[in-house]
Amino acid sequence: MINTLVVVLCLMIGGVSHVIYGIQNTLKEDIELEKQLKLINKPPIKSIHTEFGYIVDCIDINKQPAFDHPLLKNHKLQRKPNFGKTNAKTSPTRSIFGLDKNKCPSGTVPIRRTTKDDLIREKLLLNDDIMMQNAPGIHLAEVSLPSNYAPYYAVSGTTSIYNPRVNRKDQISLSNLWVQNGQGDTGNKISVGWHVLPYLYGDDATYIYSTWT
Structure with a gap:
């Protein structure tokens, strides 16, 4: 009987330690997110x-x-351009x-x-591997320009916005325009477009988004 009680007590202590460690990690993440929000x-x-x-x-x-x-x-903020006429449209x-x-x-x-939810979504959005895990397959259509046409000073494009039905939570449907230099962790990328991504938002609505690394 004594040995049994000792074993149970040890298991309880181990479980409490694990819970406390998890709470500490959560609190640390929340504090870090709050710091980011104050800066942004x-x-x-x-x-x-x-x-x-x-x-x-x-x-x-x-x-x-x-x-x-x-x-x-x-x-010094410049209220008006110091050059001639521009073709820029009023937003x-x-x-x-x-x-x-x-x-x-x-x-x-x-x-x-x-918001804090925005920062959490940002981390998930930048992690393509997490978003696309267990995906049944990728169907891709793209138009790209070879690097020997560089340097690029601007890009532009027109896209129609749709709300395609996404049947699985781990699926994604999107249309975007991006500029990228390099690959992987050493690369820089700016992307803007729309997507339907239940994994990120919890619904099947269409969202306008932009990311950069």
């Missing part, structure tokens, strides 16, 4: 709760996250963000507030 989300001049369920912050144009980049330190910012009935004050820029 700047103090807003005004916040707008959109009809889509997310929040758009109106950030001082001189304090937008782009200026956190070391190469843009002490950068329908208010419609894209769902701000038709509300808008940010002059001197601010609308930036969708990043």
Whole structure:
């Protein structure tokens, strides 16, 4: 009887240690995510709760996250281009963000507030191996340009947005445009497009996304 009690006690202690270790890891990850959110989300001049369920912050144009980049330190914001006419089209910012009935004050820029769920999705999105594990197969159609045409200074494209049915949670359907230099961990890649990805969002809706490494 004594030996049995000792064994049970040891098992209980081992189980408690494992639980505590798991809780510590979770807390550490949460603290790290909170630190990232404080760096990403700047103090807003005004916040707008959109009809889509997310929040758009109106950030001082001189304090937008782009200026956190070391190469843009002490950068002087140029309100108007110093060259001739441009073919750039005016972006329908208010419609894209769902701000038709509300808008940010002059001197601010609308930036969708990043949430903890967004950061978690980002990690999953950048890990193609996790997303595509157990996938039944990949069907790919692409148009690419050989590297001997480089250097590239800009790319553009037009894509139609669809909502194809995805039958399995580990499947993905997407259309995107990307620029890549190098391969694997040493490569740099910028990608933008739309995708249907139940594994990431928990539904079969179509989402606009962008990633960069």
